[in-house]
Amino acid sequence: MRIIYSFLALLLFVGPTTFAQKEITLESIYDGTFRQERLQSLRSLNNGDEYVVQNYDRAANTMTVDVYSYKTGEKTRTLINSAAIEGLQYFQGYELSNNETKALLSTNNEQIFRRSSRGIYYVYDLNNKAIVKVSENKIQEPTLSPDGTMVAYVFENNIYIKHLESGDTEQITTDGEINSIINGVTDWVYEEEFAFVRAFDWNADSNKIAFLQFDESEVPEFSMDLFKKDLYPTQDVFKYPKAGEKNADVSLHIYDLNTKQSMPVNLGKEYEYLPRLEWTKKANILSVQALNRYQNDLDLIFVDAAANTSKVVLNEKDEAYIDITDNLTFLNDNSFIWTSEKDNWNHIYHYSKEGKLINQVTKGNWDVTDYYGFDQRTGRIYFQSTENGSINRDVFSIKMNGKNKAQLTQKRGTNSADFSSDFSYFINSYTSARTPYEFTLIDSKTGKKVRDIKDNKALLEQLKPYNLSSKEFSTLNVNGNDLNMWMIKPQNFDPTKSYPLLMFQYSGPGSQSVTNSFYGTNDYWHQMLAQQGYIVACVDGRGTGYKGADFKKVTQKELGKYEVEDQIQAAKQLGAESYIDAERIGIWGWSYGGFMSSNCLFKGNDTFAMAIAVAPVTSWRFYDSIYTERYMTTPQENASGYDDNSPINHVDKLKGDFLLVHGSADDNVHVQNTMQMIEALIQANKQFDWAIYPDKNHGIYGGNTRLHLYTKMTNFIKENL
Known part of the structure; x- marks a missing residue:
């Protein structure tokens, strides 16, 4: 191991006899014992001297939006107080209009997918204290017009405009249909992979709305059983384009509030994806970002809404892909x-x-x-x-x-x-x-x-009795590359002894797990394992981010090849250290990290003795089109890239101990991945452990779920490593 730089990130500076070491427990990790103080979400006011923060009075069950001075931190006034709004005692969130004279207040919010939700909304006039209910229905993505006189929103896949002064509601699309036509909000795969939900935008003059329409009628459906506590399960059915399958047809439209007409926009050629739209500083000029299916050829297009013309003003190409x-x-x-x-x-x-x-x-x-x-x-x-x-x-x-x-x-x-x-x-x-x-x-x-x-000085004081181990940062030269690494050793580490090693990683394209930042939940768990005699390490291999595009994009068309080679080789080099027991090296990860840990155990069966895979992709053929094809093209074009590096095709190599975990209601990485892996392992007559968490999504949380999961993983490590 060649150390390029190293420093001890010591949490504590106390003598070994000052405190008796206190043991971390899973209960203390998940009951909030180590919770950090965070700054509440704030929004700067237009004057630049003040900001607003939303505060909740639990005793009175009221919500306020309070104004503070940047310079002094002192509260200067209250902008909104739910107790003073007749007919609305409580709200969950707020958005201010551009001129800060009105506020959009949300109530009764319910989650749809990762970023999307629906709720009941009100517009509150900060000057005359009047309140207007936007709709009796639970709506999506309500957005005030720049002049503050209207609210555009989506209900059941159609776009509506609420005129605040008259109270009239105008429906500007009529063809919206669940699992068929979507207007103004994104489909599942856009929401997940292009990271946005609102697919409409007001122009500066508040007289035009640009919006995307998704025709997903031909997109294959995916269904999930929801067991709950009812006598019969229910089923959630939604459109989900897997790699190589039909995507929604996406088109761009502009609605003119003066003519009451919607105009389809001719972009000059067909594009697979329209991942961003935004009006420019000029009220009639709309910008659109447009991509091919490979996502390596991007056009920035300016649309002149008055002349109904479009022009490509910038084109960017990449041999691999372009990030949006x-x-x-x-x-x-x-x-x-x-x-x-x-x-x-x-x-x-x-x-x-x-x-x-x-x-x-x-x-x-x-x-x-x-x-x-x-x-x-x-x-x-x-x-x-x-x-x-x-x-x-x-x-x-x-x-x-x-x-x-x-x-x-x-x-x-x-x-x-x-x-x-x-x-x-x-x-x-x-x-x-x-x-x-x-x-x-x-x-x-x-x-x-x-x-x-x-x-968080109080947290540091609270942590002193735990005498936590330092996190040692270094680089490890693996397969010709200096890879970032951190390592946590037991506090009483003795270099003459030999310790089991647990490796943690995520490894997905452009990701980073080795960062100079304080502990999160997994870090406390790793510290708990270190207290119990394990060394824990994390190595960011090729394909991860922030070391240049060439380093990040080397995995193109072969996800799971170079990343796995790096983890296996890193484990071998660490196993060669005198203080690490090369016969007791394990690896774990979640999502992409679960895909990796499975592959490492199978392909590196002479290196890894144990692996845990949580919510893993087991074949990229099962995952969505936008993410997968960005890195792999389609399975029709790159069958070997998909199959050679999918762990489901390497189950015959399993020698060590394997724990496979998934949530049954995972709308992202479907439990299908784990079920197919289970069947492949069974047919290869391989023994393994597995757990399915009913009705849990990709995060596998809620109630005691996380505590149960990490207890299971801890016991598995102690029994097998």
Whole structure:
């Protein structure tokens, strides 16, 4: 093992005799004992000097939206108080209109899929205190018009407009039908893989709405039984395009509120996906991002709604794929900011309104990992990057011409920013492997701290009796690449002894599990295992993110090949260390990590003695079209890429101990994956352990579910490793 850099992320600085070590238990992990203090979700007001926070009074069962000063942190006034709204004692969420004179309040929300929900909504006038119910029905994605006079929303796959002054409701689509035609919101696969739900947008003049229509009538259906406690199970049926199968046909339309007419938009050619639409600064110019099915050829299109014409202003191609982001930003002159990996690293670019490159704003062998926005007054762009190491994050500003870059955060670790509306301040969220979240207010111009907001020093004091182990960061040279790694050893580690090793990983394209950040739930579990005599390690292999596009995209068309090779080789190299028992190496993971841990146990049967796979993909033929084809093309074109690296086809190699876990109501990675794996293992006459959690989705949680699952996994590790 070649250590490139190493540091101890010590949680505690106390002598070994100061405290008797307190043992972590699964109950303490899941009962909130180690919960960090977080900053409540806030929204900057237009004045840039104040922000609003939603507060709940449990005793009175009332909700308020309170205004605070950035500079002092003092509450200045209450913007909304549910106790003062006649007929509405409580609300769950809120959105302010652009001019901050109205608020959209949500109640009775119910989840649909990962990002989608429906609920009852009201519009509250902050000036005259009047309240208007948007609809008697539970609706989706209500959005106030820019002028604050209307609300557009979706109900049962059709788009409606509520006119607040008259109270009239206008239905602008009529062909919506469940599992057939969707207007204004995305289908399941867009929601999951392109990460958005609202598929309509108001223009700046509030007189046009652009929207997507999904014709999913020919998309194959997937069904899940829901057992609940009834005598007969019910069935959830929804459209789910698996790899190589028919996607929904997506079309773009513009509704004109003046003419009451909806116009289909001719984009010039057929596209498989339309993953983003957004009106520009010009009220009649709509931007649309359009992709081919391979997702490696992207057009940014400007649609002139007045002339009903469209023009490709930017085209980007990639040998592998192009990531879709929300970074597109229009300036007052309709020039725009764009991010791209075209020089192998993700960077910021400035284009004219005609799509001509003005300049590359950021450059270097590091990735821009978050784009925060552009300050029109100062001409500065704010962003987060890995310039100080791929496991770290810092906040920077830079002039539009790429000059005068300034680092605005100083502590090494993970920094992220929440800016005021005028970019005068940002709230910095900082964490590292030795520091739970700290929240500070920073002056955006100088990078100097204005004040402390909140920290977790109390949690550090609470953790002292546990005498937790350090998390050691290093790199491991594997198959010619320096891979990021962390390792946790027992607190009383003796290098002359030999310890069992449990490896944890996720490994999916562009992901990162080795980060300089404080403990999450799994980290406490890993610490518990370390207290019980295990070494726990995590290695980010090829295909993971933030080390350049070439490193990330090397797995193209062969998911599960290079990532598995790296985990197996890393385990062999770690097993060669004198303090690790090479006969007792295990691996575990969830989702993509479960796909990986299964493959590692089967293909690395001379290296791994044990594996746990939670909610795994077992064949990419079972997973959705957008995600899978982005990396694999279709199974019709790349059958060997799908089959050679799917664990379901390697069950005959199983020698070690295997635990397979899934939720029966997983709408994402269907339990079909595990059922097919079970059948393959049975027919190969391989013994293994498995568990199905009834009516649980991909997260497998609710009540005592997580406690039960981690108890099962802990016992399996103790019995088999």
